[in-house]
Amino acid sequence: MSWSVLRLLRENPEVVRESLRKRGMDPGLADRARMLDEEWRRLKRLVDEIRHRHNVLSRQIARARDPEERRRLIEEVRALLREREELEAKLREVEEERRRVLLSLPNIVHPSVPVGDSEEYNQPVRYWGRPRVYREYLQAFLEQTERYGFKVPYELIDWKPVGHADMLEKVLRLGDTLKAAEVAGSRFYYLFEDLVWLDFALLLYAIDRLTAKGYRLVLPPYMIRHRILMGVIDMETFKDAIYKIEGEDLYLIATAEHPLAGLYSNEEIMEDELPIKLVGISPCFRKEAGAGNRDLKGIFRVHQFHKVEQYVYAKPEESWDILEELIRNAEELVQGLGLPYRVVNVASGELGAPAAKKYDLEVWMPAQARYREIVSASNTTDWQSYRLNIRLVRRKGMVREYVHTLNSTAIASTRTITAILENFQEPDGVVVIPKVLRRYLEPFERAPKEAIYPAKGLQPKKGQK
């Protein structure tokens, strides 16, 4: 049983180098890893040999009846022990370094991933829906569609759509990021009334559809240990995204993906149990440390939101089909809402270390005149399962391997809300609620049903003028 990256490193290191190059990383990392691995194997052989001699002597001591001989053997072992100590120290050192370097290696980039160091190189694979395009934004729209050779039908409008942030705070007055900033900091928000119902309706919609497809519904821990976290993400993400609980070995999850991956850590999974399809629901907490001033307005990029997540444990030979299934599931949900979108194959330089390939689903935002990410689906192959020690046991000859794992957003609450606020607003400021959500609002007396209406007076919140 071995990790695919380690196996390649030994058998075909050029593939690893090439993959690193595609990611814009130093291919020398592969050579360094390989050298360390070889050095480790060399030292291990030496140490094992000396340990063997030690064991042989120890057994002789155990059998020795004569106290004189016993004393002599113990002396001999003591001398050997000093030698062993020294070599073992060296081995520990190399072993630790090897481990560190191996764990820093990103997944191998899949051949179908477009090569490039920025999202400019993301490759649109399909478009769906009929975006509303404000007259003055037509050029921008065409640059995001026809430039890639896609003829996308659109509806030209001559009234300027209001951005989601202003919809939230000025038109509907059902969100307050200023007060939230005072109370918690920037990138936090208060949502009120109809938008809270909408948030929960979106989540229910997603779990309803996915459980209907046979995905097992899970409510996971919202905090996890360091050990698990390091099994699912790389250092980069750790620094940028993760909140730590002070004085405890606990971290707030940035997505349900993390605890869902942990669910089978150190487990063996029989091949006929696979695929295991899960749908998790949780809040997500993100520092957004690397975001700078991007998307400071509104609730597009925030420190907390709700998300329904798909997570699958799969056999290696089926994982690529399942990646397609996951992105299709997400598309069905977004189609159901009626939001126009495109799917892009994310460029190599923009892939996270865990992913071999990633699709983003980007929804058209009429007020920003841009397609923006609301869903992300990755095949992490055996990158996470190696770290979390999640094995696959084959029936045939009981061979062991690592399972493949995949993750994908189903619905992320705040981003989907921003998309709804921009796409389904009417010129008079009314926001039409997607029909598919209505059954999840129906049972509640005070929940909105058809639409969300602009604030009339000045009273949505006490003290606001």
Next chain:
RNA sequence: GCCGGGGUGCCCGAGCGGUCCAAGGGGCCGGCCUGGAGAGCCGGUCCCCGCACAGGGGGCGCGGGUUCAAAUCCCGCCCCCGGCGCCA
């Protein structure tokens, strides 16, 4: 949080300083047997090094320590069970 009991391979479970391989089951895999299946019998079934064979090393919740020798003794941490306390 306190007191007591406990964490052993995929699962159950014995071992509680050396007599080498972590006993014995179960499940699973392979083989024999069978027209086929079952039963039965034989073998395999933690990880690593070794192309392979032979062989070897490590591993008994995690991390340290004592010893020539640790699953077994000592220390710290984590988790599970029972009781008490506290508490949504």
